[in-house]
Amino acid sequence: MKPAHNVSEFVLLGLSQSQETEKICFVLFSVFCTVIVVGNLLIIITVKRSQSLISPMYFFLSYLSFVDICYSTVIAPKMIADFLAERKTISFSCCMTQLFFCHFLGGTEVFLLTVMAYDRYIAICKPLHYMNMMTGHVCGWMVLGSWTGSFLHAIIQTLLTTQLPFCGPNEIDHYLCDVHPLLKLACTDTYIVGLVVANTRMLSLTCFVVLVTSYIVILVYLRKCSTEGRLKALSTCTSHITVVVLYFGPCIFMYLRPSTTFSEDKTVSVFYTVFTPMLNPLIYTLRNEEVKNAMRKMWIQKVSFDNK
Template sequence: MEQTNNVTEFVLLGLSQNQELQKTLFFMFLLFYTVILLGNLLIIVTIKRSQRLNSPMYFFLSYLSFVDICYSSITAPKLIADSLVERKTISFVGCIAQLFGAHFLGCTEIFLLTVMAYDRYIAICKPLHYTTIMNKGMCSWMVAASWVGGFVHSLVQTLLTTHLPFCGPNVIDHYFCDVHPLLKLACTDTYIIGLIVVANTGMISLSCFLVLIVSYIVILVTLRNRSSEGRLKALSTCASHITVVILFFGPCIFIYMRPSTTFSEDKMVALFYTIITPMLNPLIYTLRNEEVKSAMRKLWSRKAISSLLHLFIYCVPK
C-alpha cells in the first residue's frame, strides 16, 4: 500500500518559546546577519579591486566569502523573522528548498576549505612548483568542482528526504529544516536512510577534516627548516584557516557523524556553522592578515578621498 504525504507545512519551534527572549534574539541575529553581509562583501570587493591580492589564496577566499553570504542567507533571515512571531511555520516546499540550499552551500564550503588547505600545502611544501600547479585554470577548476560536489551531495540528501512519507506530527524542534529532524517525523522506518546520511554528510565532513589535519601536520614539519620570519608568516596564514576549520567542521561532525537522532543541543551547535562561522570568517582572515588589512586601508582611503572630492565639486557654487 502506497504511503501518502499529508503534511503541507511544518511548524518550527525555533531557538526559544520565550517571547521576551525572542525579542533579544531578533536584534542579536539581525546584528550578526548584518555583520556577515558587510564583512564578507568587504572582503570580496577588496580582493577584486586590489591588484596586490591576486594570488590563489585570495581567489579562494573571495569565493569562500561569497558562499558564506549565500549560506547564512538560507537560515538567518527566516530565523530573524520567526523571532517576531509566536507560531513559526514553513511550507513543505519551502522546507525542502531550505534543506537543499543548506546542504548545497554547506558542503561547497567544506570543499572550498579543503581546497584552501591544499593551496597552503603547495605554497609551503612545494614553493618552486607553486605557480605551475596553482595556475588560474587549476584554481577555477577546483572552485567549480567544489560547487558541483556540493550540488551532488545536496541532491542525494534532498531526494532521500522528499521520498519519505510525512503524515503528522509536523513540529520540527529546530530553527531550520535539516535532515535529522525531518527523518524523525517520517511515517516509516528511516534507519537505512539515516545510515546513508551518515555515510554521505558525516563521512564527507570527517574525511575532509582528516585531510586538513594531515596537510597541516606536513606543513608544520616542513616549516621547521624555514627561517623564523618565513615560519611566522606561514603560521599566521595557516592559523587563520585552522581556526575556521575547527569552528566549522567540529559542529558538522558532531551532528552528522551519528545515526538519525536529535538532541536539544543540536540547535545551538548548528548556529556555529550556519551563522557564527560566516560572521567570524571576515574577522579571522583580516585581523591576522597584514596584506588584506593594508589593501583595505589603501583601497577604502582612496574611495573616501574620491567621495570627498566629488562632494566638494558638487557643493562648490557654479
C-alpha cells in the same frame, strides 16, 4: 510512485519558547546578519579591486565569502522573522528547498576550506612549483569541483528525504529544516535514508582528515625552515586553521554520530550557520596584514576620489 504526504507544512519550534528571549534574539541576530553580509561583501570587493591580492588564496577566500553570504541568506531571514511569529510554520516545499540549500552551500564551504588547505600546503611545502601547479585554470576547476560535489551531495539527500511519507506530527524541534529532525517525523522505516546521511558524515570526516593531514605535513616541513620563514608561513595558516576549527567542530558534533537529535543541536547549529560566516571576515582581516593594507589603500583611494 510518490509518497502521500498528509503534512503540507511543518511547525518549527525555534531556538527558544520564551517571548522575551526571542525578542532579544531578534535584535541580536538582525545585527549578526547585517555583519555577515557587510563583512563578507567587503572581503569580496577588496579582493576583486586590489592589485596585490591576486594569489589563489585570496581567489578562494572571495568565493568562501560569497558562500557565507548565500548560506546565511538561506537560514537567517526565516529564523529572524520567526522570532516575532507566534506560530512558526514552513511549507513542505520550502522546507525541502531549505534542506537542499543548507547542504549545498554547507558542502561547498567544506570543499572550499579543504581546497584552501591544499593551496597552503603547495605554497609552503612546494614553493618552487606553486605558480605552475596553482594556475588560474586549476583554481577555477577546483571551485567548480567544489560546487559540483556539494550539489550532488545535497540533491541526493534532498530527493531521498522528499520521498519519505510524512503523516504527522509535524513539529520540528529546530529553527531550520535538517535531515536528523525530519527523519524523526517520517512515518516509515528510515534506516536506508539514515545510511545516506552517512554521506554527510563521510564528507565531513574525509575533508577533516585531509585538512588535518595537510597541516601536519606543513608543521613537519616548517621544522626545517628558518625562524623568520616559519613565522611567516604560520601567519598565513593561522586564520584558516581558526576557521576550520570553528566550522568543523560543530559539524562533527552534528553529523559524525547516529541519526538522533540532541537538545544541544539547535545551539550547536547556530555556530556554523551564523557565527562562523560572521567571524570569517574578522578572522581573515584582523590576522592578515595584506588584506588590511589592501583595505586601507582602497579606503584612501575612495576618500581621495570623494574630495576631488
